[in-house]
Amino acid sequence: MKVAVLDIKGKETGRKVDLSDDVFAIEPNEHAIYLDVKQYLAHQRQGTHKAKERAEIAGSTRKIKKQKGTGTARAGSIKSPIxxxxxxxxxxxxKDYTQKLNKNMKRLARKSALSLKSKEKSLVVVEDFSFEAPKTKDFVNFLSSLGIENKKSLIVLGDSNNNVYLSSRNLERSEVVTGSELNTYKIVNATSLVLTESALERIESNLKK
Structure with missing residues (x-):
């Protein structure tokens, strides 16, 4: 499947790239996507929650009052939960919330998510770009040129670019990641997926293994 490559101003460069059918045109496996997203969200939980129980409370072990004759219920410890x-x-x-998921299932989930974006025509390929300095305005202009400034977008770069990342950091509905950081949750969570040419090459080489 061929897709036109756009420049930073949203115009066609006259070049086209072939999207691998093994990555961007498979029959989506929704259950694999569900399992991978479930694992990702589970791994976001720290599991450090803790409350002290009766045996861990600091307090006197003296019996509060005599057993009988008070007219009230028996009470033996000030550390009682009541x-x-x-x-x-x-x-x-x-608690450890981590879940296991084999590599083949995770790879299938990512390919399924990418295939869904391709099928929905929510995927755009742009040539590699950078900014001279970190400016949110430049990044907003970039999104506007693609017509996705009001959508939840995910921009995937081939390698980390500090100026592009810092330019996007103030925008709540947009996120910049590298190809190695891409996961199923981020793909599914975004309305529009923007891939640079170098990111496309890295994604295809990783998922074809």
């Missing part, structure tokens, strides 16, 4: 300052009943404990 008292203020006592331990928490079945409180949260540290």
């Amino acid at each position: 008292f203020r300052g006592g331990g928490r009943i079945f409180g949260p404990r540290p």
Whole structure:
């Protein structure tokens, strides 16, 4: 499948690139996408939540009051969960939320997500570009030239470019990543996907393995 290459001003350069059918034109596997997105979101959880339970509370071990004759319920410890300052009943404990997913499934999920974007015609290829200095205005003009300034966009570069990254950092609806940082969640979460030529080469070489 051939796609026109655009320049930084959104105009066609007269060149076209071939999108690999093995990466951008497969039958999307929605379950693979679901599993990969689920794993990504699970890995965002720190799992460091912790509350002190009865055995971990600092406090006196003295029996609060005598067993009988008070007219109230029995109470043996100030650390009891029923008292203020006592331990928490079945409180949260540290937990590892990581999930396992084999490489072939992750590769299939990424190819499926890219194929969906290609099928929806939400994928644009631009020539490699850079800015002389970090300016949000320049990046906004770039998005406007592609007609995606009001959409949630993901721009994928072949290699890290500090000026481009800093120019996009203030924009809530746009994100810049490198080809090696690309994952299924970021692809699916974006309305428009913009690939530079060098990023396209890297993505295809990684997913054809």
